Amino acid sequence: MTIKQIQSTCAYCGAGCQIMFTVDIEKNKILEAVPARGRTNDGALCLKGHYGWDYLNDPQILTKRLVKPMIRKGGKGSPLEEVEWPEAIAHVAGRLSEIKAKYGPDAIMGTGSARGSGNEANYVMQKFIRSAVGTNNVDHCARI
Amino acid sequence: MGVHEIEDAALLFVFGYHGAESHPIVARRIVRAKQKGAKIICVDPRRIETARIADMHLQLKGGSNLLLVNALANVILEEGLCDYDFIEKHANGFDEFKEVIKKYTPESVTAQTRVEAADIRKAARMYALSGRSMILYGMGVCQFGQAVDVVKGLANLAIMTGNFGRPSVGIGPVRGQNNVQGACDMGALPNVYPGYQSVTVPEVRAKFEKAWGVKLSDQPGFTLTMVPHQVLHETDPKKQVHAYYIMGEDPAQSDPDLAEVREALEKCDFVVLQDIYMNKTGQYADVILPATGWCEHDAVYSCCDRGFQKARKLVEPSGDVKTDWEIISLVSTAMGYPMSYKNTVEIWNEVIELCPGFAGATDEKIEKNVCVQWPCRSKEDHDKGTSFLHKDGKFAHPDGRAKFFATDWRPPLELENELYPLTLSTVREVGHYSVRTMTGNCRTLRNLEDEPGWIQMNPADCEVLGLAEGELVKVLSKRGYCITRCLPTGRVAKGAVYMTYQWWIGACNELTIGNFDPISKTPEYKYCACKVEKIEDQAWAEKHVREEYELIRGRMGIDMKEGRAA
Numbered sequence: 287m288t289i290k291q292i293q294s295t296c297a298y299c300g301a302g303c304q305i306m307f308t309v310d311i312e313k314n315k316i317l318e319a320v321p322a323r324g325r326t327n328d329g330a331l332c333l334k335g336h337y338g339w340d341y342l343n344d345p346q347i348l349t350k351r352l353v354k355p356m357i358r359k360g361g362k363g364s365p366l367e368e369v370e371w372p373e374a375i376a377h378v379a380g381r382l383s384e385i386k387a388k389y390g391p392d393a394i395m396g397t398g399s400a401r402g403s404g405n406e407a408n409y410v411m412q413k414f415i416r417s418a419v420g421t422n423n424v425d426h427c428a429r430i
Numbered sequence: 431m432g433v434h435e436i437e438d439a440a441l442l443f444v445f446g447y448h449g450a451e452s453h454p455i456v457a458r459r460i461v462r463a464k465q466k467g468a469k470i471i472c473v474d475p476r477r478i479e480t481a482r483i484a485d486m487h488l489q490l491k492g493g494s495n496l497l498l499v500n501a502l503a504n505v506i507l508e509e510g511l512c513d514y515d516f517i518e519k520h521a522n523g524f525d526e527f528k529e530v531i532k533k534y535t536p537e538s539v540t541a542q543t544r545v546e547a548a549d550i551r552k553a554a555r556m557y558a559l560s561g562r563s564m565i566l567y568g569m570g571v572c573q574f575g576q577a578v579d580v581v582k583g584l585a586n587l588a589i590m591t592g593n594f595g596r597p598s599v600g601i602g603p604v605r606g607q608n609n610v611q612g613a614c615d616m617g618a619l620p621n622v623y624p625g626y627q628s629v630t631v632p633e634v635r636a637k638f639e640k641a642w643g644v645k646l647s648d649q650p651g652f653t654l655t656m657v658p659h660q661v662l663h664e665t666d667p668k669k670q671v672h673a674y675y676i677m678g679e680d681p682a683q684s685d686p687d688l689a690e691v692r693e694a695l696e697k698c699d700f701v702v703l704q705d706i707y708m709n710k711t712g713q714y715a716d717v718i719l720p721a722t723g724w725c726e727h728d729a730v731y732s733c734c735d736r737g738f739q740k741a742r743k744l745v746e747p748s749g750d751v752k753t754d755w756e757i758i759s760l761v762s763t764a765m766g767y768p769m770s771y772k773n774t775v776e777i778w779n780e781v782i783e784l785c786p787g788f789a790g791a792t793d794e795k796i797e798k799n800v801c802v803q804w805p806c807r808s809k810e811d812h813d814k815g816t817s818f819l820h821k822d823g824k825f826a827h828p829d830g831r832a833k834f835f836a837t838d839w840r841p842p843l844e845l846e847n848e849l850y851p852l853t854l855s856t857v858r859e860v861g862h863y864s865v866r867t868m869t870g871n872c873r874t875l876r877n878l879e880d881e882p883g884w885i886q887m888n889p890a891d892c893e894v895l896g897l898a899e900g901e902l903v904k905v906l907s908k909r910g911y912c913i914t915r916c917l918p919t920g921r922v923a924k925g926a927v928y929m930t931y932q933w934w935i936g937a938c939n940e941l942t943i944g945n946f947d948p949i950s951k952t953p954e955y956k957y958c959a960c961k962v963e964k965i966e967d968q969a970w971a972e973k974h975v976r977e978e979y980e981l982i983r984g985r986m987g988i989d990m991k992e993g994r995a996a
Binding site for chain 2: 293295301304307324326328334335338341347348350351353354358362366371374376377381382388389391393395401402404405409413418419420421424426428429
């Protein structure tokens with residue numbers, strides 16, 4: 287058994303609490319989350335910090351974890367069908383390019399995310415929208 | 431200012447911010463400040479936890495924020511409680527400000543705020559004279575049609591009393607989500623590049639054009655809240671939105687006036703959802719791209735007080751999923767703009783090279799110090815970042831001075847009326863987060879609360895309708911309806927009701943209104959007119975809620991045959 291202690295940052299509210307995770311590397315499972323001494327949390331966590339990682343186990347309570355790219359091949363209202371990544375990427379790039387050619391770049395809107403994705407993903411998203419698409423139509427859920 | 435500074439304030443002025451529900455760990459600092467002798471003034475229409483330990487609770491009527499803020503400024507002016515030396519050295523626009531403020535006497539706002547003039551005077555004196563007053567504010571300020579004006583109004587109070595640029599003073603927006611600060615820092619905003627550099631400034635644009643090797647648009651883009659309008663009602667073909675690429679959001683649950691959001695998602699030619707769990711928005715997506723979640727990838731998050739901190743990859747994801755930045759890079763490359771990042775550190779290095787305010791926050795420094803608060807301009811070890819802004823009264827305006835800004839109050843757009851006599855405000859609860867695709871899938875947290883949620887009502891309003899605690903009720907506005915449970919509570923005033931927004935059946939955003947602050951474009955989640963109806967056949971209602979829940983879970987991909995009870 288390979289047990290590791292790894293410190294990370296909570297992904298719920300903006301408090302930025304530091305969490306010490308105990309991870310079973312071999313079994314690929316988180317075993318426990320306890321507070322670490324971060325600047326903002328000072329050795330305390332709320333319930334979400336303690337228990338908010340269980341979603342990783344996909345316990346099938348509320349919604350299903352997305353595990354495969356999917357496309358509605360029959361158009362709007364048709365069922366989602368699982369596809370391989372190259373097909374999904376080509377489809378998204380193709381449709382966005384068509385729409386850009388037909389209506390111009392400002393017809394496309396992209397969002398960053400204020401949740402788990404992180405700063406690097408947000409940077410890459412806004413760079414994509416601004417450089418590859420060619421519009422400033424990028425925003426995120428800051429207002430909600 | 432930094433979260434750690436809260437406990438050393440001499441006075442905390444907590445305005446429209448329910449720390450105990452939305453940021454429990456920040457709320458501990460408020461308790462600790464009290465233990466260390468700080469005075470607390472709580473301004474909130476509900477008797478929230480902060481109100482219970484506060485020296486004063488100004489239980490204002492929702493929608494009257496600016497009246498109260500301007501009246502507080504009026505008292506500080508009239509009674510000569512200003513820090514005139516600070517104003518003279520560090521601020522502009524004081525005379526114009528005084529002109530607007532002079533009519534906002536405490537007596538003139540009492541009827542609409544429902545706060546006694548004597549209490550406004552007392553609070554203003556306490557705030558102005560404590561020596562170290564800190565303002566904390568939250569969505570109770572921001573989620574109104576008049577929001578930015580109130581933020582500026584709170585800033586006026588801090589400027590006029592010299593409560594800026596020292597430890598444990600200033601005004602603190604306690605930002606909601608874990609990385610809302612970060613998404614802003616990284617330029618996921620329609621008017622600024624990363625590091626708050628404006629898309630309309632030619633020199634700035636030239637810098638990014640050079641770095642990214644492409645010509646960039648000089649027109650600010652749309653905000654997310656404008657999308658339904660741009661899809662459904664925009665008549666100028668050049669401004670219509672035809673494709674919507676959504677990463678890690680669920681507008682079909684979180685945005686106001688859900689019926690309109692659904693209509694827009696249905697009509698939009700191409701909708702991409704890139705997320706970790708199926709959600710309401712996924713029901714309308716043409717393509718689903720599965721991403722890694724928190725604990726499955728490395729990332730830097732920015733917490734509410736500008737602190738860069740690392741979130742780590744702890745486990746390997748089990749599905750055929752990719753990180754968000756890898757997916758976008760692949761799409762970008764396929765569209766003819768190649769991106770080939772190897773890891774997050776490579777991306778981070780590019781970010782800090784382009785943003786002077788983040789330049790010193792190197793990967794090594796964040797690793798070593800755990801947290802680096804921007805601005806951090808120098809890569810040298812001595813620059814450990816910045817706990818509070820505007821040190822020594824230096825402000826962000828080009829001349830380094832603060833600017834007073836005063837304006838008149840506007841009421842919310844949709845006022846209570848004969849048909850819809852109650853006012854609805856959306857709020858938070860401690861166990862669930864945002865649209866609950868994460869917390870609702872955590873066994874311990876799901877057990878705290880489940881569908882269809884609650885509507886907080888004053889016991890007198892419940893009595894009129896003959897409602898008991900736990901009874902299912904129908905809540906309606908001009909835009910839609912939902913079913914939830916009645917929670918009679920003396921914490922809320924008569925005529926005002928409160929709901930949280932994560933429930934599918936008790937979805938309060940069916941009711942909320944798409945009225946936006948003209949500058950921030952934040953929806954008026956804190957005010958619309960509604961009514962509550964009693965449901966006579968409770969057995970039917972209970973069955974309906976159960977069946978609806980199962981139906982939606984089925985649509986979300988849960989295999990109902992396996993007999994997993996909701």
